[in-house]
Amino acid sequence: MEELSALAEGFGHALTWYNVALMVLGITLGVVIGVLPGLGGANGVAILLPLTFSMNPTSAIIMLTSIYWGALFGGAITAILFNIPGEPWSVATTFDGHPMAQRGRADEALVGAFTSSFVGAIFAVALITFLAPAVAKFALKFGPAEFFAVQFLTFASFLGMGRGTPWKTLASMCLGFALASVGLDGVTGSLRMTFGYDELLNGFKFLVAVIGLFGIGEILTSMEDGLKFSGADAKLRMDAVIRTWKQLPRMFGTFIRSCIVGCWMGITPGGATPASFMGYGLAKRFSKRGHNFGKGELEGVVAPETAAHAAGTSALLPMLTLGIPGSPTAAVLLGGLLIWGLQPGPLLFVEQKEFVWGLIASMYLGNVVGLIMVLTCVPLFAAILRVPFSIVAPVIVVICAIGAYTVNNSMFDVWMMLAFGVMGYLFSKLGYPLPPLVLALVLGDQAESSFRQAMLVSQGDVTVFWSNWLSGSIMTLGVILAFWPLAQGLMNRFGRSRPAAA
Template sequence: MDELYALAGGFAVAFTWYNVALMILGITLGVVIGVLPGLGGANGVAILLPLTFSMEPTSAIIMLTSIYWGALFGGAITAILFNIPGEPWSVATTFDGHPMAQRGRADEALVAAFTSSFVGAIFAVALITFLAPVVAKFALRFGPAEFFAVQFLTFASFIGMGRGSPAKTLASMCLGFALACVGLDGVTGSLRMTFGHDELLNGFKFLVAVIGLFGIGEILTSMEDGLKFSGADAKLKMDAVIRTWRQLPKMFFTFLRSCIVGCWMGITPGGATPASFMGYGLAKRFSKNGNNFGKGELEGVVAPETAAHAAGTAALLPMLTLGIPGSPTAAVLLGGLLIWGLQPGPLLFVEQKDFVWGLIASMYLGNVVGLIMVLTCVPLFAAILRVPFSIIAPVIVVICAIGAYTVNNAMFDVWMMLVFGVMGYLFTKLGYPLPPLVLALVLGDQAESSFRQAMLVSQGDVTVFWSNWLSGSIMTLGVILAFWPLVSGLMARFGKSGRTASAA
């Protein structure tokens, strides 16, 4: 009941003309970002983060999260109309969304995608509303050992649950740790890896690195691919909306299953992309029309969109309560909170109640506003793809440069942005994942500080991480996840050799 009273206060904070105007602006920018391939939620938030430096933290976070909601909605437009995933998590939407558009059912596919996105996001926001205060109160009992255990579990999750090579994930993460060590040592005050450059005394600026890795890196990749846009036109009429909404209640269990999968993958943190594929796979397996998936089945649009949006929203739960981002976009938002002087974690719910509950209330409002906007403005957003990419790409690069320069008003940051952009391009070409690098860059300092504080308290005894059931259980789970690829590989090898021996 206390959560409902606090949420009512949050609506009073969020529901002002200024914050609603920022919400509409953010969603509009987010949909544009989601529509344009080569950008994405994390990229858009990173590029536009400098615009919020002069705002109050509550207004700033409302605008940035609205950009995120808009990007989540916008990715489905290109996936369905043009068969070009505007976001990585929209790939699964193309499987049935584009075949529906080719059959003249683009309006039904778009309505189903937008509505599913809304349902998944609202389910996750409701989970945050009632679960976040409980997690925050529980986390107040955390000490350095417990915080490091949680951070270690987060890093291990990327290794054990990632879809790519564990070795490449680990290499990317180690590079992020190395970059996070540059500058002044927070414990001893000594310089580390500055190589005589005064600009590196405070380390690599997180925002500059993210703009380069995501913004410039993706643009370079897209330019190499030589994107050309061609697709179907779509107009959403009210009869199509009503006709589609009448079909959706029949898919109740698909919605519920995808919401649960999405929330789990957002918190763990698996991410929106694997959540969308998992939601699609489960729907195909349990649906009575599973054989029609891939040919233009409405349920094949509902499942991935619901799971992706539930995951993208639920990723904010560990970020707010523990200071652990559950997705690349949550990592960017975490960096924004630190820039504004706010420390995410359990104390945020005690010291900044208006901020936290204003943010949660804005999640409800933002998704309602986003649903209305995309249902009414699809033709306008889709028309953006008629602009030649040769015009769009330079505009994005200029915006990135301005964003990097405004961090410290220094050209050094612009050059570093370009260096990180080339790094992001090379990582993409070589198949190295960027999210682990970003996560390590954001949490590296905090994880190191927690580890060293725990070591000082225990006088160098590593068993301090197993000194109580809480940190011990989290660390044990983290160790299992870290070595899970090796364990699963050995199990598969022994299982194969056993079947071979029995067959012989």
């Protein structure tokens, strides 16, 4: 009960008028950042970090984390209405969110996304509140072999439970691995596939690729269809809110699975993006309506949003308890703590008790305020749909170009964005899935680094991935999922070849 009393004191610090005003301002800015493709929570927090230097640490961290919550909420808006993920983790939300919008159910999709995001975040905050010491101790067991096992499971689950032809999924993923390997080799220091371009020394920027593949690619596809906007009216009707909330209790199992996956990926850290893909894949596999995923199923929106928010929130746990950021945004927040003279780690809960519990209390309040704000502001964002597509399309292209340019302040990234846009258009025409490519691009270098470190430690012995129960169980599950489509195909062929019973 000590945690509850400390949390009550934290609410006392967080519920001052000044901190609540900062919370509202931060969430508003975060939603705008989440809506605009290319900015992202990490960039938004980094840009606004200098504004907090004159604040006390508690107020500063409340504002910055509120920007984070707002960005998490805002990413779903353009994913559902425009089929353009405002954030990388919103990619999986487009699979069913945009088809729902096209069928006139945009309000249901948005309400489902916001509510499930709130549930995932609150679950993760509760985990931080009560299980921080035990979870931190467990995370310390992870080495290179365990990290690679988690990353391999992420790839394998998408291959085993993904949509479409497994071979096309594998080909798309392999292209993503190839793109992720471009740049300076972190182990040997040699250059790989830069072709003389100094701008490629650090590889392809993930945000540039995502903006091009989904933003420009979607614009090109829509232009081919005759400059018709593919969205639908998204007025926030109270009956739609109530109708959606009535459906959500039937998805209790999906909520629990996605929360567990999200917290796992946030703490280990795998990240919100793979967590959203895994949450979607598990929901598709276990749902009674899994065959309808991709056609406009509410559960297909709930699963990735819940997992992404659980991962994004729980990523703050290793940052606070161990000083290990679980996400890019957590890394920026870690830098802020160090600037304010605070050293993250177990002693932070003892030496800066007021700060820690004020932050945790603000996490609860921030998500409540964020949910209310995004639900009430949906009509403002839906008003964009009334603008003709011939006007909206150039605006989106300009926003995408600005987002790509601000990554490195380089025109080279803008040209690369256009190249990725053409690639996204071709993938759409040829029926190749984009999400596996995106997943491999964002996790490819991390997986390669973990694999090579594990090989160096074991002197080339691949059994290191089965050297303990933790990595061994994860790797075994990953192998099963990787070969599941092949096994399923063999079983189906064997079943058809058996003679019918007389």
